[in-house]
Amino acid sequence: MATRRLIVKLLTLVAGLFFILEFLMPGNRPGWFDSLPAPLRGILEFLIRGNDQNFLSPLVPAANTILMVVSAMAFLLGPISLVRSHLARIVRRQPGVFYSITFLVFLVFGVVATAVEKVESLKLLYNVAFYGFGLALGATSMAILAFYLMSAAYRAFRLNNLDAGVMMGSAVIVLLGLVPLGDYLTHALPEWLQLGFWAKKILEVPNVAVQRAVLIGAVAGAFAAGLRQWLGLGKVVE
């Protein structure tokens, strides 16, 4: 068990090191390269190949292929886990069994349709699965957002304190200030009273400040989490 953990940690360390070094190491030799003593120049010639290539760059396509294979294997874990849980629900006849059956039927349908995509006589199956169902369902789920927003604005948005008032005010300014209707409604007013002017101010000042704060926090968190995994301090899932 300990050996397995060690192998996983070592692989993570080497893979992380590979991508960091490949990214950070320059691919072109500096101007002062020729003035270096011969032994040092030899080492640098090996490390920095020129034409944007360092000694790790030729290995990147192979590394990407390996990553793609590993990602595909990891991707399989999701469907396997889903199939197991839905099969269990069907066998135990738990509530929602109809949805589980629907899921499994369409999963099999999707897999078969993809497998026979290149067979000309069965191409219809693929078209039905992806253009008939996939695209239509994708477009529908996005279109439903309009009704969801409408319902949320009507039901959930209550002006019962100052915070909600500020939110409502800025929402109205941004919603109308970014569309021609807002420009038209306030075009006769001085520029500093126009909706477009204030929408721009809201997006460029408080919005940018908040976005930066969130971004810095998220990146710092991701960096810490990545560093923990890379150095083998994180949890090893077996």
Place this chain on the structure above:
Amino acid sequence: MVPFLAKFYNLDRRWLYLAMVVILSVPVIVQIPLPPGATSATTQGLYDLVESCPEDKVILIDSSWDAGSASENRAELECVIRHICRKKIKFVVTSAGVTVFGPEFANQVIEPIAREAGYVYGEDWINLGYKVAPGSIGLLIDAICKDLHSVYPTDYRGTFVSEFPVMDRVKSYKDFAFVYCVTYQPDNAWISFVKGQFDVPVAFGCMTIAAPGYYTFIDSKQLAGMLIGNRGAAEYEELNHKPGLGRILIMATSFGNLMIILAAVVGNLGFYAARALERNARGGTAR
């Protein structure tokens, strides 16, 4: 007055949905002649990128959208392609790691415009197709910038790219004039890798709802331009002197936004009126 307003508290939501359908459909069917307003700096930034594109360079367009975000991404791609074709600039289309339907939706927009402009597939433009991201989209973008031919040995139809003259002109980021990524919410990795590592200008075309997250990159000049939904597309069409889909759809967005505001106002009026009625019924003491 109060009892009338209180009726709005328990309005059947289906009326609101019907109102939304009507208000979104009318501007699409009947064209409303409202100008799109002043051109924003983000739109002008992208327009200037195309205008100043050197003749020996190629534009890389990542078109990664499908039916889900076609309502805004289609117009954003259409107006830029129209401009590129007018300027007779060569371009390469990819769909990196977002949707497998990307290449076909891009073709639906590009093919008629390119044909009209006398562009020849493979000589003036090419669609390289969808590529799955190996682990993270950043690695795919990095690989595209370093060696486009190794990532895309064939175009979306499976023909080897070595058979297309346009691909002789584009090998790596050094041949890109700029990168324009059109999708629901473009990945920040385009900025980190293309602009950050290779210093190639980057522009985005995104859904309006995703735009606030990119203002910070506009402010820092890491994003050279951005089309913000249909508003951005409509502004771009004005610059192109060719009104199109963006101009039509921004009207629907205008009235849709107004409808959402009205729904919030009506909901609040109904809520407070119903509460006032309830208080009166209890003798004006209870809250």
